Amino acid sequence: MQRIGFLLYPGFQVMSLAAVSVFEFANLENGSAAYDISFLSETGGSIISSIGLATETKAFDGEHVDTLLVTGAVGLASTSPGIQRYVGEALTHTRRLASICTGAFVLAEAGVLDGRRATTHWAVAREIQSRFPKIRMEEDRIFVVDGTVWSSAGMTAGVDLALAMVEEDLGADLARRVARMLVVYHRRAGGQSQFSALLDMHPKSDRIQTALSYARRNLKEPLSVEQLAEAAHLSPRQFSRAFRAETGQSPAKAVEILRLEAARLMMEDGRHPVDVVARETGFADRERMRRAFLRGFGQPPQAIRRNAQRDLNA
Known part of the structure; x- marks a missing residue:
């Protein structure tokens, strides 16, 4: 069973957690639990989102996961040195390290995106690029995979990213079944434009x-x-x-x-x-x-x- 961790911090945006449902339904469609989901934070306990929704978390100290997904926030809010350190170290011991929407800013602060291709929400892509010029920002992409580091665009693009992970882990047929259950496209290609x-x-x-x-x-x-x-x-x-x-x-x-x-x-x-x-x-x-x-x-x-x-x- 693979451990999937969602990293939360005060002011995270709830839509980032839409990707959780992809892994939940992958378990259901698989017939047995392929994924164990955990919600992590620096302090543990209740973490309040930007809209006021509280989510119960475990402290990430000592927690190791196969895939770590960093949630996004409304705007670009700097995270603590502890979060930056944890994310930076996660690059060495996770199979996949990913950001959803402005979670790319957290990865950038941790130095994870230096020299890598990445994407984020189109509204903040150029600001992140200007602050961290070593990033090879692809601002018109739904999601980008560069080695073990994944990044997605605006919040709903996290669903596309998670479906791609399920496809990699459990095959295209199961990922298609999950997409049907969630009533979404299977799946938007990573190179697809963010814009309509x-x-x-x-x-x-x-x-x-x-x-x-x-x-x-x-x-x-x-x-x-x-x-x-x-x-x-x-x-x-x-x-x-x-x-x-x-x-x-x-x-x-x-x-x-x-x-x-x-x-x-x-x-x-x-x-x-x-x-x-x-x-x-x-x-x-x-x-x-x-x-x-x-x-x-x-x-x-x-x-x-x-x-x-x-x-x-x-």
Whole structure:
């Protein structure tokens, strides 16, 4: 049985503990306990989260675990020298040392991330990078694996990280069953972007949101302005004017962004040939998709796929 420890400290963010359910359901789906979960802190006893929820913990002094996951907090709050020392020493005796969200800051303070690839929540990635310039920060990743050190992006990305650990330990089939039980994707690839195109465009009205949702469901179609305007119940002229006012870009550019996001996910998934990805996402042919990838990501589709596979196999 593997021992999984979650390191808590005052002000930790409760969503960091969502990953606990991955290991809990792995035990259930496995039919026997593969994981023993413990909650650790410097002092032991009750540790209060940022929202006021108390969690009972054991003092980490003398505690050794196979996998140590450091929880995140709201913002970047320095931890005690004792926590930094424990995390730094954990690198030598744990099989995996991981951070969830801003837990990367704790790993950075302990010197664990020096010279390593890592990620964290996009909102604080550059600040951590500026404070700890030796980190090779990959701020647009869901999670990153560098040797025995794992790191994940914002809080829900800890679920993806934990599913990847279960897959490594118990196989892909069981990890898929756990994902189904938790009603989540199996699983977002580590190289997948943290950002959502629809969220980034943040349309203000229901009509423009409806048109964008229609576009995302029908990427294989030509998606002319007339089609999108009809979905929004506006004239083409009204639609184009309202669309640019709300999103800051033309309908054609927005559709390309949605196509790029979908194509990138399919490339990272690795199950479909490039020609199929291009056809299913509305680029028509691989050369047109390649040019769009170079404009959008600065890399061709094959490089995106190689990077995702490298993360999975690291």
